[in-house]
Amino acid sequence: MIAIQFQKRDFEYDVYNLVKSFYPEEEIALSDDDSPAAEYDEKISLFYGKNKISIRIERVSGERKRQEEGVWLTEEMHGRKERKNQTKILLYHMLQKRTGQELPWGTLTGVRPTKIPMALIDAGHSNVETAKIMREQYLVSREKTALAVSIANRERHILEDIDYKNGYSLYIGIPFCPTICAYCSFSSSPLKVWKNKVDDYLDALCHEIRETASMWAGQVLDTIYIGGGTPTTLEPHQLERLLSEVEKCFDISHIKEYTVEAGRPDSITWEKLAVIRKHPVTRISINPQTMNQKTLDIIGRRHTVEDIRKAFADARELGFDNINMDLIVGLPGEGIEEVEHTMQEVLSLDPDSITVHSLAIKRAARLNLFKDEYKEMTFTNNQRIMEMTEQYAAKAGMFPYYLYRQKNMKGNFENVGYAKPEKEGIYNILIMEEKQSILALGAGASTKFVMNDRIERAENVKDIKNYIERIDEMIERKKQGYCDYEKNRV
Template identity: 35%
Template sequence: MNKLTYSYRGPLPLGSVVAHYCGAAGLTTYKEGPTWLLVGEEQATQYSLAVYENGTLQATFTGSLTNEGRLHIGGQLLRLLRTHQGLAPLGDWGTLVGVRPTKLFHKLWDQLGSAEAAIERLRTQYEVTEPKLALLAQVAGLQRPYVAPSADSDRLVSVYGGIPFCQTHCTYCSFPYGLLQDYKRVPQFVEAFVADSEHLQSLLATYHLQLATLYVGGGTPTSLGEADFETVTTALAKLLAYSRTAKALEFTVEAGRPDSVTPYKLQTMARQGVSRISINPQSMQDSILKAIGRGHTAQAIKDLYEYVRLHTPFQVNMDFIAGLPYQQEVHMIENMDYVCQAMPENVTIHTLALKRGSPLYEGVGREAMPEEKAVQAMVAYCKERLEAAGYVPYYVYRQQYMTSQTENIGYTLPGHECEYNIRIMEERQSILSVGPGSSSKWMRAPEYRQLQQHMPKDVSVYIDTLDTLLGKRSQLCKQFWEG
């Protein structure tokens, strides 16, 4: 029986907290015979959580009928689950399990009046260690000009375009809708995406909005054929007319796989005003790339990067993952050797997270994943090498079911940070979206509470209900900017 499975029954507010802390401990839900059974109750003045391992009661935790009480129970549960796995009771992040730790940092900064006060709160309430507190302070300090409350930012927006196709399915990924070659309605998708973009352009004009950044992600946007890729990027590029400044706007396209990129697509991006692309190796070892389902070689990454440097003006981001099946620290050393020779403007170091619906989550290759200490050593090594080469961290986030109590960190050469990554992570600017699986969020200081619209992940549903979806987006824009 898998020791990292659990089932919960009880009140929903407590269950939501339990899910976050179980995820932080590496547990996944499993209804039939899980190792851990968690039974919550809401009583007159407090919550209680009984924790059973293989039918034997291990502990009962209690907390007040407040968010603080639920978090207290979650912290105790995390300690128990990690201890029973032979791990230290808490990792470097203490009992802080949220996806966006810097978002909390900025909120505390606003409430308490200083970064120092925010640090102290995280130290005492969540038991975050000094190295992580230093990381948060450094990142938040760099981000602060972008996210500090401002009276003139209400109509400043960013735009995300989602292309949900790839050409192969990575074993760790659950995000793409499917493989491009298997989808029979690509022309209708392109037509719908263009209509979606044109509708968004009309909203920018109607509400006198200014565009801060434009980001195209996926899936792999460059998996589209050359003509279709040109059509969708041309449609999105029309939004650049609403740029907040006269200078070139940050326009990013994820071109993550070299097997999906052609010289014509790169020329198309240059013509449309793209300023930044992502080339995402994940690993520079062919054996690991094959094991995780990537359809390219390490040499193809090197060739693409060299071509981009010689023939385009693009800034470049590269992604790497720590914790991949069969990965050892020597592999990460090789990865960083390449990065420090190539010197892309941005480098993101991800810690592998098990995502529902991915082959890895279902067990394919999990036995070959490195242990927590090995992953932590890889992440620490990347930090040391990148900072020695002149990079600084500029955004950080975490995920459920990460293979260790670490984080994902975006590094940048000074002055080259990706503004969109900061905007999307800290959720302090309205971000409007185009395409299936994308999300629009309307945000306003000081509460930064959200109106939201989530486009269907199913591409056919997106195509067939587009008129209704665009009508809802119009209503939400009217409610936000006129209500």
């Protein structure tokens, strides 16, 4: 147990996540300065003065307690942001010395690390100046600094024609999957449980589509992303109904990208792909996660490697010319040889883009809930593996174009999207950089209103039954949010 004791609860989210990055397997408890900490093996205490930050680390070893203290003294600290950054730098150095670890992303604990170099470059800093700030102020490694800066520049180029003020994107969620994968914590439900409610769900979703489309009629729709869950759990006639409703209600004449996440190969059929192909969909995603059959069986993917190859071949034969494939590094039992095999097999199919995810085990995932079942298995990710995936992508003519991070990632790494030129996923960048408003429909979807001085959200309930029964409430939330958005638009 590690206890973190605050003089006041300043920066507790950042401090907690930085400590968790150094001690991913430890339980961590938070407490105020005047409340007793729980029994602990190690306690971290934070104190603030006008021009002083003091951090004390106390360790219990047998009957003895040892402590060390770090102090940051300045003439004056100019505001909350500076105090936060200096707190994290001081704590990082102390934990680095204590553990002997260096974190690839330094003190950065957020999920969108490219926002910092993007903002610096937008403000007129050169690439060299931006890289220096990343290394010195956030302690980011040279490798990750180079990656972040290069991606920030590529994102700026890809988004240069996007009108943030007068445009928006559309997300539609289909919360069903054939089965739930062992690592998954998303808002998805096994199809067999909800088979008789899918049409009811589509009734509610189409109602939400009709009622919200009119609100945004005066703005340009730039991208559409239909995700989940697994959208291809829908039957062909249900897919036809959904796509037709979208195109009837929204003006797609200026669309730059229209993605349907075909997802798991065990949900993909020729008939479903043919339905999608009839519509102006420009991009699909077929997601194997791994090309090792043993791993597919362990994580609960009810399909074979050959199913992946067939789904991809069918999509190409039907004329899809922009296909993404998602992979996961750090799956149980997989080391560099298994990941390399996956890279070789996937790239032999010649997809237009791949997204390499570092495994993140969240609280709701089966891997976390049933640890005993997987305790004999290794979960491996390291810089060598990440560099190897980047090298394979480069050989296939793909360049990194977006990245994001999640909590509890193995090795403190990141998810990176690689694409051939002109095949990048525009929506992926927009959702990460938070520069454009996104209308999000379906169970668990979160609409994002980007305004002058803030971002507001309108959340849909995650539970499918509640979503169906309370759909008018979800619509009203969006209407109220849109009124505020119109008054405070970027």
